[in-house]
Amino acid sequence: MTSSSLSSRFGRLLILPDPDAATAAAARLIAQTIRNDARAVLGLATGRTMEGVYARLAAMHRDEALSFSGVTTFNLDEYVGLSASDPNSYHHYMRTHLFDPVDADPARVHLPDGAAADPGAECAAYERAIRAAGGIALQLLGIGDTGHIGFNEPPSAFDTRTRVVELDEATRRQNAPMFGGDPEAVPREAITMGVGTILESKRLLLLATGPAKAAILAAALEGPVTPEVSASAIRLHPDVTVVLDTDAAAALSPAFKARATVAD
Numbered sequence: 001m002t003s004s005s006l007s008s009r010f011g012r013l014l015i016l017p018d019p020d021a022a023t024a025a026a027a028r029l030i031a032q033t034i035r036n037d038a039r040a041v042l043g044l045a046t047g048r049t050m051e052g053v054y055a056r057l058a059a060m061h062r063d064e065a066l067s068f069s070g071v072t073t074f075n076l077d078e079y080v081g082l083s084a085s086d087p088n089s090y091h092h093y094m095r096t097h098l099f100d101p102v103d104a105d106p107a108r109v110h111l112p113d114g115a116a117a118d119p120g121a122e123c124a125a126y127e128r129a130i131r132a133a134g135g136i137a138l139q140l141l142g143i144g145d146t147g148h149i150g151f152n153e154p155p156s157a158f159d160t161r162t163r164v165v166e167l168d169e170a171t172r173r174q175n176a177p178m179f180g181g182d183p184e185a186v187p188r189e190a191i192t193m194g195v196g197t198i199l200e201s202k203r204l205l206l207l208a209t210g211p212a213k214a215a216i217l218a219a220a221l222e223g224p225v226t227p228e229v230s231a232s233a234i235r236l237h238p239d240v241t242v243v244l245d246t247d248a249a250a251a252l253s254p255a256f257k258a259r260a261t262v263a264d
Contacts (some may be wrong), residue, residue: 012241013260015249019209022245023052026140026207029241031060033138033203039070043139043193043201044098045150046075046090049209050142051097058101068102072133074126076141076150076198078112080119080164080189088179089114112162112191123162123191130197139201143208145174147216147229151192155227158236160194195233204240206231211247218251 016022030053033040044050060066075090084091091111099109110129116122130136141149146168152160153168172186179185198204208217220231221242234240249257 013256014241014243015257015260016243016245019049019052019245022207022209022243022248023049024056026205026243027053027056027060029205029243030057030138030140031066034066034068034071037137038067039072040137041072041074041133041135043136043198044073044075044094045140045142046077046093047142049207050140053140053207054097054101057098061102066102068104070108071104072108073104073110074130074133074136074193075111076139077190077192078114079187080114080191081187083115084111084113114187114191116191119164119191123164126162126191126193127197136201138203138205139198141198141204141206141231141234143206143213143216143220143231145170145212145216147220147231149195149198149206149231149234151190152195152198152230154229156195156230157227158199158230158233159196161197162191162193164189165192195227195230199233199237201237202239204234204237206234206240206242208243208248209245211250213244213248214251217244217248218253222253222256 014025016025030042033042057066061068075094078090082089086092094111098104112126113122143149146154148171151165151167151171153165153171166189167186172183175186176183220229223229223232225232225235
């Protein structure tokens with residue numbers, strides 16, 4: 001796998017032949033961050049695409065002695081109203097897909113508390129915890145159908161902090177398979193890191209695969225930098241890596257794709 005520079009402000013675009021190759025590349029980048037700093041602070045994401053990343057990291061822990069014992073993690077978001085024990089919560093997702101299969105220290109694992117009695121206070125405490133940890137070294141991101149990173153639905157100002165947001169109906173439809181296929185079962189609100197919080201991470205890693213992501217990725221990477229597509233904000237960050245498969249990259253212009261190496 002090779003890459004080429006997009007610009008000094010953007011970083012790298014990697015286009016891989018299929019989802020397996022893309023998730024493997026993202027996992028290797030995360031693993032290298034941990035190997036370079038055993039006490040790294042990672043920002044983590046959820047969703048079906050990320051399951052492949054976490055499966056590969058768990059395999060590296062098992063087969064290559066990749067240790068998470070000193071790693072501190074902060075997840076992007078959590079549904080309001082779901083307790084950590086709820087099988088649809090991101091707490092449960094993360095335990096299932098990453099934390100339990102590796103040697104993660106529970107004291108170093110952080111997710112917003114969706115069942116907090118005072119969500120506003122929970123958001124403020126989450127911001128303080130990120131600052132106390134020294135900030136996020138590498139933030140893993142996906143992209144939603146509305147162009148959101150985290151749950152920063154349009155429009156989301158680029159200076160927003162961790163807060164409660166109302167989920168767009170398109171997002172609730174997108175996430176319905178995790179709730180038995182019923183969009184009405186998806187919570188209407190979530191706690192999310194804000195765009196400003198995300199942009200303060202030292203490095204960003206956005207991963208997307210599949211043809212359903214192609215149009216919104218083109219909008220985020222080549223369209224206007226706008227609060228209407230919160231993922232476009234990553235173009236303001238000085239150290240970004242975007243990892244796509246060929247289907248997700250299909251709507252990018254030939255000139256834009258030419259700046260990256262398409263793996264055989």
